[in-house]
Amino acid sequence: MQWGDEGKGKITDYLAEGADMVVRYQGGANAGHTIKVGDEVIALHLLPSGMVRPGVISVIGNGVVIDPETMKKEIEGLVRTGRSVENLRISDRANVVLPYHKVLDGAEERARGKKGVGTTGRGIGPCYSDKMSRSGILMGDLLDEEYLRDRIETILPMKKRLINSLGEEFDINPEELVKELLEYGRIYRDKIIDTSILINDYIKKGENILFEGAQGTMLDIDNGTYPYVTSSNCTSAAICSGAGVPPSAIEQVVGVAKAYTTRVGAGPFPTELHNEMGKILLHQGEEFGTTTGRERRCGWLDLVVLRHATRLNGPTSLAITKLDVLNDIDSIKVCVAYDIDGERVEHFPGSAPKMESAKPIYEELKGWKSWSEDTVELCQQGIEAMPREMRDYISYIEKDLGVKADIISVGKERDETIDLRPDRWSA
Ligand code: GDP
Ligand code: IMO
Ligand code: MG
Numbered sequence: 001m002q003w004g005d006e007g008k009g010k011i012t013d014y015l016a017e018g019a020d021m022v023v024r025y026q027g028g029a030n031a032g033h034t035i036k037v038g039d040e041v042i043a044l045h046l047l048p049s050g051m052v053r054p055g056v057i058s059v060i061g062n063g064v065v066i067d068p069e070t071m072k073k074e075i076e077g078l079v080r081t082g083r084s085v086e087n088l089r090i091s092d093r094a095n096v097v098l099p100y101h102k103v104l105d106g107a108e109e110r111a112r113g114k115k116g117v118g119t120t121g122r123g124i125g126p127c128y129s130d131k132m133s134r135s136g137i138l139m140g141d142l143l144d145e146e147y148l149r150d151r152i153e154t155i156l157p158m159k160k161r162l163i164n165s166l167g168e169e170f171d172i173n174p175e176e177l178v179k180e181l182l183e184y185g186r187i188y189r190d191k192i193i194d195t196s197i198l199i200n201d202y203i204k205k206g207e208n209i210l211f212e213g214a215q216g217t218m219l220d221i222d223n224g225t226y227p228y229v230t231s232s233n234c235t236s237a238a239i240c241s242g243a244g245v246p247p248s249a250i251e252q253v254v255g256v257a258k259a260y261t262t263r264v265g266a267g268p269f270p271t272e273l274h275n276e277m278g279k280i281l282l283h284q285g286e287e288f289g290t291t292t293g294r295e296r297r298c299g300w301l302d303l304v305v306l307r308h309a310t311r312l313n314g315p316t317s318l319a320i321t322k323l324d325v326l327n328d329i330d331s332i333k334v335c336v337a338y339d340i341d342g343e344r345v346e347h348f349p350g351s352a353p354k355m356e357s358a359k360p361i362y363e364e365l366k367g368w369k370s371w372s373e374d375t376v377e378l379c380q381q382g383i384e385a386m387p388r389e390m391r392d393y394i395s396y397i398e399k400d401l402g403v404k405a406d407i408i409s410v411g412k413e414r415d416e417t418i419d420l421r422p423d424r425w426s427a
Pocket of ligand 3: 004005006031032033034290
C-alpha cells in the first residue's frame with residue numbers, strides 16, 4: 001500500500017496455508033520478501049513466497065522480469081533448506097534480465113548523478129524498457145537455439161552502443177551469451193510453460209489462488225512518485241496483465257500496509273522523520289533492506305498515501321503489519337493531509353516538485369506504551385485482549401480508508417498474526 005517492505009512476504013506465506021497456488025505477477029529480483037518459519041529466516045527475491053509451503057504450486061507469471069542467475073541461486077538456497085522446487089512453474093512469456101540490463105542499470109544511475117533513483121541495481125528498469133521497446137528476450141526463447149541466436153545477434157550490438165554512449169565499457173561475446181542462456185533453458189526446460197493456461201485452469205476448478213505483489217503503490221510506474229519509482233505496475237490491476245487472468249477472476253484484494261511508513265532509495269517522502277523518532281522506527285522495525293541492505297528511510301503513517309493506494313488497488317480488506325514496532329511510543333502521529341504552498345491537500349499530487357514541497361499535517365493518537373503486559377501476547381489472545389489504544393489506531397485507519405483490517409501482524413512469526421477473516425481459507 002505504500003513504498004514496499006511492508007510484510008507482503010509474511011502475509012503471503014500466512015495466507016498461502018490455505019492456497020493451492022501462489023503467483024508472482026510483476027517486478028523482479030528487486031523485491032525482497034522475508035519470511036520467518038520457526039528459527040529460519042528465508043529471503044526471497046524472485047520466487048513466490050508459496051515456495052515455503054509444501055504442496056503449493058508457485059508460479060512466476062509473464063509480467064515478472066527474471067534474472068536466471070539470481071533464480072538459480074535462490075533455488076539452490078531453498079534446496080539447501082530441504083525444500084523442493086518441483087512445484088515451480090515459469091511463464092514462457094516472462095522477460096529475461098540479461099547481463100547488459102544490470103550494466104545499464106548502473107550506468108544510467110551514474111549518469112543521473114545526484115538525481116539518481118537509487119535503484120536496486122538488478123537491471124529492472126533496462127529490462128522493462130527493452131520489453132516495451134520490443135527488444136526483450138523471453139524465457140520461452142531460451143528453449144529455441146536458432147531463434148535465440150537471431151534475437152541476441154540483433155539486440156546485442158544496440159546495447160553495446162548504448163552502454164558505450166554512456167561512457168562505459170561493455171563487451172560480451174554473443175555466442176557466449178547464447179551458450180549461457182541455452183544452459184539456463186536446459187535447467188528450467190520442465191518448468192517453462194504457458195502459465196496463463198495453468199492459472200486459468202485452476203480458476204475454473206475453483207482452487208484458491210493467491211497473487212503476490214512486489215514493491216508498493218508509490219513505486220508504481222504510472223501511479224507512484226514518478227520518476228522515483230520502479231519500472232512495473234505494482235497495483236492490483238497488474239495481476240491481470242502480469243499473470244494472464246481476467247479482472248472478473250479477482251475476488252478479494254488484501255492491502256498490506258505497515259503501521260508506519262518506510263522508503264528505500266531516493267524520492268519524495270512527506271512524512272519522513274530526520275529525528276530521534278525516525279531512528280527509533282529504524283531500529284525497532286529493523287528497517288534494513290532485504291535486497292540491498294540499505295537503511296530504510298522511516299516516517300509516520302501517511303493517510304494521504306493510503307487513500308491514494310486504496311483508490312487504486314480497491315482493497316477488500318487490509319493487513320496491517322508491524323504494529324509491535326510502535327509499542328514503546330507515547331503518542332503516535334498520523335498524517336491526514338498536506339500543506340502544499342499554503343493549501344490543504346488531501347490527495348497525493350502528481351508532480352514531483354509538489355510531492356517534494358508537501359508538508360504533512362498531523363493528528364496525534366495515544367499509543368499503547370502504558371500497558372505493562374506483553375502486548376504481543378495480549379494480541380495473540382484475540383482482538384478483545386488487544387490494548388484499546390491499538391484497536392483505536394486500527395479503527396482510525398479503517399474509518400479513514402473505508403476498509404476493514406482483518407489481518408493484524410504484531411511480529412515476524414506466523415503465530416504473531418491476528419486473523420479476523422470471516423471466511424478463512426484454511427478453516
Ligand atoms: P515485503 O517486501 O513487503 O515482503 O517486506 P520485507 O520482507 O522486505 O520487510 C518486512 C520485514 O518486517 C521482514 O523482515 C519481516 O520479517 C518483518 N515483519 C513482517 N511483519 C512484521 C510484524 O508484524 N512485526 C515485526 N516486528 N516485523 C515484521
Ligand atoms: P519489495 O517487494 C522497497 C525501489 C528501489 C528504488 C526504486 C527503483 O521488497 O517491497 P528498481 O531496482 O526497482 O529499478 O529501483 O524502487 N524498490 C523497492 N523498495 N521494496 C521493494 O520491493 C523495492 N523494489 C524496488 O529502492 O528506489
Ligand atoms: Mg521487501
